[in-house]
Amino acid sequence: MKIGLFFGSFNPIHVGHLIIANTMATTTDLEQVWFIVSPQNPFKKNSSLLHEFDRFDLVQRAISDNTLLRANDIEFHMPKPSYTIDTLVRLQEKFPQHQFKLIMGEDNLAQFPNWKNYDKILEYTGLYVYPRPNAKPHIFANHPDVKFVEAPLLDISATFLRACIKKGQSIRYMVPEPVEQLIKIKKFYQ
Secondary structure: OEEEEEEEOOOOOOHHHHHHHHHHHHHOOOOEEEEEEOOOOOOOOOOOOOOHHHHHHHHHHHHOOOOOEEEEOHHHHOOOOOOHHHHHHHHHHHOOOOEEEEEEEHHHOOOHHHOOOHHHHHHHOOEEEEOOOOOOOOOOOOOOOEEEOOOOOOOOOHHHHHHHHHOOOOOEOOEOHHHHHHHHHHOOOO
16 A cells, blocks of 8 residues: 655644645545654754644544544654654554655755655655645755645644634634644643
8 A cells, every 4th residue: 555654743733734635645646644643853842842642632533534544653652853764664664565655845845855864765755745835946846756746735834723722712624623622621732
C-alpha cells in the first residue's frame, strides 16, 4: 500500500490539515494518509505545545469517520527530538509491506536542505508537496522525486487558533466539532 506521511505537531489539528490530507488521499496515488504526531519539532519551540497524547487524541477524534486517514504515534516511542529520517527508517522496518511518501507544505521546501539526511529522504520516499501562501521558488521545483499536488490554498494556522482560544473567540468551523468540544471541556490553550 502506498501511504502518505503527514508529519506535524497538530497543535491543534484543524480543517486545513484535514483538507490537505483528504485531498492527498483522494486525488493522488496514495491509498491512505497517516498523521504522524510529533512530540517535539526540532525546529520549533515547544512552550505552547499541548502534551503529545492530548494532540494525538485530538487527531484521532478529527479523523475518526474517514477510513483513508490514520493517526500514528510512532515518534512517541523514539528519542526526542525525533528526526524525519529516523522515523521513516523505523516505519519501513515496522511496515515493510508499505511504500511511504512524505507530505510537505511548499513553504517548508526552503528549509528542507537543513533537515537531517534530507537527500536520503528524497531518495527513499520522495515528497508530495501541497501549495502554501507566500511560498518562495525553490531548488526542488523540477526534482524527479518531488511531486506537486493541486490542493486548496489555505491560510489557517494552529498559532491563529490558539490565539483565538486564548482570547475566548470561537474556533467553530476551523476545527472538527469533536476537536472543538474536547478543547472546551479540557480548557486546552487557555
